[in-house]
Amino acid sequence: MRIRDPRIVAKLGEIDVELRRGTALADLTSLGIGGTTDLLRIKKHESLPDLLNLLDANHVPHKFLGGGSNLLVGDGELPWVVLQLVRPEPDVVLHGNLAHVYAAADLGRMITYCAKNDLGGMEGLIGVPGTVGGALRMNAGAYGMQIGSYVREVKLHRAASRKIEILRGDQISFEYRHTSFAPDDMMLAVILELPSKPFKEILQGIRICNEKRRASQPLGQKSAGCIFKNPPGASAGRMIDELGLKGLSVGDARVSDRHANFFVNAGHASAKDMLTLIAGVRERVEKTFGVSLEYEVVVWNA
Numbered sequence: 001m002r003i004r005d006p007r008i009v010a011k012l013g014e015i016d017v018e019l020r021r022g023t024a025l026a027d028l029t030s031l032g033i034g035g036t037t038d039l040l041r042i043k044k045h046e047s048l049p050d051l052l053n054l055l056d057a058n059h060v061p062h063k064f065l066g067g068g069s070n071l072l073v074g075d076g077e078l079p080w081v082v083l084q085l086v087r088p089e090p091d092v093v094l095h096g097n098l099a100h101v102y103a104a105a106d107l108g109r110m111i112t113y114c115a116k117n118d119l120g121g122m123e124g125l126i127g128v129p130g131t132v133g134g135a136l137r138m139n140a141g142a143y144g145m146q147i148g149s150y151v152r153e154v155k156l157h158r159a160a161s162r163k164i165e166i167l168r169g170d171q172i173s174f175e176y177r178h179t180s181f182a183p184d185d186m187m188l189a190v191i192l193e194l195p196s197k198p199f200k201e202i203l204q205g206i207r208i209c210n211e212k213r214r215a216s217q218p219l220g221q222k223s224a225g226c227i228f229k230n231p232p233g234a235s236a237g238r239m240i241d242e243l244g245l246k247g248l249s250v251g252d253a254r255v256s257d258r259h260a261n262f263f264v265n266a267g268h269a270s271a272k273d274m275l276t277l278i279a280g281v282r283e284r285v286e287k288t289f290g291v292s293l294e295y296e297v298v299v300w301n302a
């Protein structure tokens with residue numbers, strides 16, 4: 001979708017929002033898949049209510065993009081614009097055990113920075129690509145930990161009130177790859193309360209997680225991490241593997257040879273290829289195991 005009305009363009013400038021016309025979302029997602037639309041880069045949180053009012057008043061649909069690492073975007077010209085926060089500098093500020101982090105901060109860099117300052121707890125998430133905001137909204141987790149356990153406070157733009165609000169950690173429910181945030185709530189910043197640990201000890205934990213991840217996941221390839229959630233008490237990856245589906249392809253969309261719940265873009269896969277592959281695998285799992293796998297990846301299909 002393109003913003004052509006010069007009055008909207010002028011207003012965007014006034015509220016400090018940068019318009020990047022005709023952006024290919026394939027370049028902004030870890031899968032390397034996705035069509036084209038206008039990208040609005042938000043330089044100040046405070047302009048968000050004005051921006052959303054402007055878009056709504058002019059009937060411009062929108063979606064919020066984080067780091068694009070858990071996302072499958074449709075092909076072609078997309079029927080909505082995309083909003084993204086510009087990463088401020090500094091994006092992490094420490095006060096004792098509290099890490100004040102902007103949502104646009106890179107997750108891995110935030111974990112490393114805290115580690116260097118003897119704050120741990122987040123070792124399991126090292127190697128997970130994406131932003132802190134994205135990790136927060138879906139309660140990213142790995143190797144027995146999840147980010148939600150460390151949340152003291154979240155600053156967000158709430159879709160329901162159309163205001164910037166602050167929620168305490170205990171006002172938010174964090175479940176397996178799910179939170180009580182509404183789909184249109186936009187994460188702005190978070191305060192994490194992290195346990196003190198010597199850097200050396202954290203580094204050891206980070207190394208162990210890195211090794212496990214390297215041994216079991218296709219890290220060098222274009223993917224969106226795990227495609228399906230694990231059903232209670234089972235592993236989606238193991239089920240897909242047991243069906244012998246590693247290497248199954250539709251065009252350049254392919255079930256990873258290394259981890260069967262990772263579907264990779266081995267070249268120039270389209271969203272259509274990837275969605276066809278996902279639907280086919282899901283059907284096979286349902287037929288054999290009687291389990292309907294739920295998507296873990298977020299799908300923005302027009």
Ligand code: EPU
Pocket residue numbers: 141142143144216224225226227228229230235236237238241258259260261296
């Ligand atoms: N397995 C297979 N074949 C495969 C993949 C896995 O047999 O192709 C077996 C493994 O041998 C193991 C079991 O399945 O016995 C579980 O595998 P793994 O330890 O890789 O964990 P997972 O359940 O597949 C989950 C998360 C990952 C997270 C890892 C490590 C989900 C959907 N996946 O994977 O998260 O990194 O544990 O904690 O919860 C993600 O969220 O995108 C993601 C990749």
